[in-house]
Amino acid sequence: MTRNHVALHDDVVSKAFQGRNGRVFLFSHAMNVVVGPKEDRQLMTGLHTVADVHCGDCREVLGWKYERAYEETQKYKEGKFILEKSKIAKENW
Helix, strand or coil: CCCCCCCCHHHEEEEEEEECCEEEEEECCCCCEEEEEEEEEEECCEEEEEEEEEECCCCCEEEEEEEEECCHHHHHHCCCEEEEHHHCCCCCC
């Protein structure tokens, strides 16, 4: 299995998020990923426009990018990335 660097520890905004399949992390930036088409999705925190984020190497879905938040209290997520803990490996944390 090759490892593709997708995010830096310094870019972790929050580890206190829960996804459909377990813990997820909110990152301010992601790298070596492909952002898919935008779609509106009803999430636990309301309606958001999101785009799935795929590994640039293997194309597996790693999480999603928040493109737009409709709730004022959720605007801080716009432009940020959710990556599933189970899909990323911690190195040098």
